[in-house]
Amino acid sequence: MWTDGGIACLPLDSRSWTMGVVSTSAMLSHVLFLLHFVTLTLCQYDNCKSLVSSDDGPTWEFYACQPKPMAMKLFMQIRVDPPGITCGNPPERFCTLENPYMCSDECDASNPDLAHPPQLMQDRERGGPITYWQTVTWSRFPEPLLANISLAWNKSLELTDDIQVTFEYGRPTIMVLEKSLDKGRTWQPYQFYADDCMDAFGMPAKRVRDLSAANVTRVICTEQYSRWVGSKNDKVVRFEVTQRFTVFAGPNLRNMDGLYTRMESMKGLRDFFTFTNLRLRLLRPALGGTYVQRENLLKYFYAISNIEVPARCKCNLHADQCTLQEGSLQCDCEHNTTGPDCSRCQRGFKAKSWKPGSYLPSPNGSPNTCEAAGTLGNCECYGHSNRCSYIDFINIVTCVSCKHNTRGQNCQYCRLGYFRNISAELDDENVCIECNCNQLGSLHARCNETGFCQCKDGSTGPKCEDCQPGYTATRQGCYPNVCDDELLLCQNGGTCIQNQRCVCLPEYSGVLCQQLLCEGEKGCNGASVSYLSLAATLSCLLASNLLRVVNAW
Numbered sequence: 001m002w003t004d005g006g007i008a009c010l011p012l013d014s015r016s017w018t019m020g021v022v023s024t025s026a027m028l029s030h031v032l033f034l035l036h037f038v039t040l041t042l043c044q045y046d047n048c049k050s051l052v053s054s055d056d057g058p059t060w061e062f063y064a065c066q067p068k069p070m071a072m073k074l075f076m077q078i079r080v081d082p083p084g085i086t087c088g089n090p091p092e093r094f095c096t097l098e099n100p101y102m103c104s105d106e107c108d109a110s111n112p113d114l115a116h117p118p119q120l121m122q123d124r125e126r127g128g129p130i131t132y133w134q135t136v137t138w139s140r141f142p143e144p145l146l147a148n149i150s151l152a153w154n155k156s157l158e159l160t161d162d163i164q165v166t167f168e169y170g171r172p173t174i175m176v177l178e179k180s181l182d183k184g185r186t187w188q189p190y191q192f193y194a195d196d197c198m199d200a201f202g203m204p205a206k207r208v209r210d211l212s213a214a215n216v217t218r219v220i221c222t223e224q225y226s227r228w229v230g231s232k233n234d235k236v237v238r239f240e241v242t243q244r245f246t247v248f249a250g251p252n253l254r255n256m257d258g259l260y261t262r263m264e265s266m267k268g269l270r271d272f273f274t275f276t277n278l279r280l281r282l283l284r285p286a287l288g289g290t291y292v293q294r295e296n297l298l299k300y301f302y303a304i305s306n307i308e309v310p311a312r313c314k315c316n317l318h319a320d321q322c323t324l325q326e327g328s329l330q331c332d333c334e335h336n337t338t339g340p341d342c343s344r345c346q347r348g349f350k351a352k353s354w355k356p357g358s359y360l361p362s363p364n365g366s367p368n369t370c371e372a373a374g375t376l377g378n379c380e381c382y383g384h385s386n387r388c389s390y391i392d393f394i395n396i397v398t399c400v401s402c403k404h405n406t407r408g409q410n411c412q413y414c415r416l417g418y419f420r421n422i423s424a425e426l427d428d429e430n431v432c433i434e435c436n437c438n439q440l441g442s443l444h445a446r447c448n449e450t451g452f453c454q455c456k457d458g459s460t461g462p463k464c465e466d467c468q469p470g471y472t473a474t475r476q477g478c479y480p481n482v483c484d485d486e487l488l489l490c491q492n493g494g495t496c497i498q499n500q501r502c503v504c505l506p507e508y509s510g511v512l513c514q515q516l517l518c519e520g521e522k523g524c525n526g527a528s529v530s531y532l533s534l535a536a537t538l539s540c541l542l543a544s545n546l547l548r549v550v551n552a553w
Helices: 024-034 197-201 242-249 256-265 534-552
Strands: 002-004 007-009 049-052 059-062 077-081 092-094 105-107 147-159 163-167 174-180 188-194 236-239 274-284 303-308 310-313 322-325 328-331 387-391 396-400 418-420 432-434 442-447 453-455 471-474 477-480 495-497 501-503
Touching: 147 303, 147 328, 188 197, 188 236, 242 256
Parallel strands: none
Antiparallel strands: 002 007, 049 059, 077 147, 092 105, 147 274, 147 310, 163 236, 163 303, 174 188, 174 274, 322 328, 387 396, 418 432, 442 453, 471 477, 495 501
């Protein structure tokens, strides 16, 4: 027997129903199915489905469901950093705060009896000697002694009880517990710990028991687990989950309906207890209630013997089992859902959009089962619409308000500005990909069925993001080159600027600096040649004389 929220639950093989005195023939035809009946009122969300009797024979009845909590330390992957923070390489002596001058202990990674590797934070000691991971000592003071412990599961989990971290030789005076919802790509604080919260983090100290229903998800700083008390028994640092549950479920969690109702109605409450990764940032070790004693730095270090993470796999209330598959935890999805977290509908079951299961109404919740395609008003919308409409004057049924950038009677086409993802099925939410045509280079935002955009003159590329040879990219788009370094050369010493203009020497003009300033109406009189170079003046005089000869002839 086990309990779920204080409610006694019988083993599955003891929860079958037997039929009352009814029609003998009806009982005989259904007796095998009725052996599977489950009293779900006793164990909320324990099972995803049950066979029930109906006028059409035995049929499945579906319920919201979730896996049982597990000791997630058995499945976590541990990484510590920075490199070299684990003691033992090279071997190092250390002492304890209780006996600060008896520094006869040693950490040696090459000796199994003296090594303290990270995996000892999750081993099962079973009553034997305490084993623990340990860092190097604070021999580089005043440089901070910093260590990060990252815990990964490659799976979304939901906390069901307090996280407990057991420290040997003193709890840190400053640390932060962080969580990630995206497998370690981004992090956010879960709770701050310090012997002086205002000094360490600029936050007033709080306890979880002081939180109310309105602020139960607030990230707080607590001094409860960081101050030195001088007792070897004060080893554990907690992230209190149960006390947060009791805000809604009452003492001893007797009113789990109250908690589950809040899980549905209070924004962010479910997500607060959800994570894929956890990280401990250890910022300052235990000091023994004094300032750092620089004459004996061998007594300052971190040591962790155990990390407990009681949680269940997050399956969005679509699975009651979670198993290890190919090295990762996976939900055994029901309700025609699929994925590691049962977070999408199976192929062919997308007649309506996927939704997580709901804790309400109590006690069995709502399964929000994915429905087979084609069952929604005899119209196939490929999961991109929840409604159909009958248009009388043309006698057709059409999908209404197509989503996922689809359009058409059956949401089978892509909206303008999108094209079909040929690697995706029609019922995939990512079936339509945005064209992303370059605004400067394309004629419009539409593209063809392969994603190519229609380009303006001078533009090229699938998205019209490049310029053709002989064109240059400007803030207004691709413009024809005025000059370049190959064919359209600036003449007479001119310089080509960004392929758009030639900067000429003072005595030349023209698009390519091909024309002398003395040519034309002014001629080469004394006023105009005063600033010309000698060579330019001679050239100009020669051109003038030739012009007179031609005119005389």
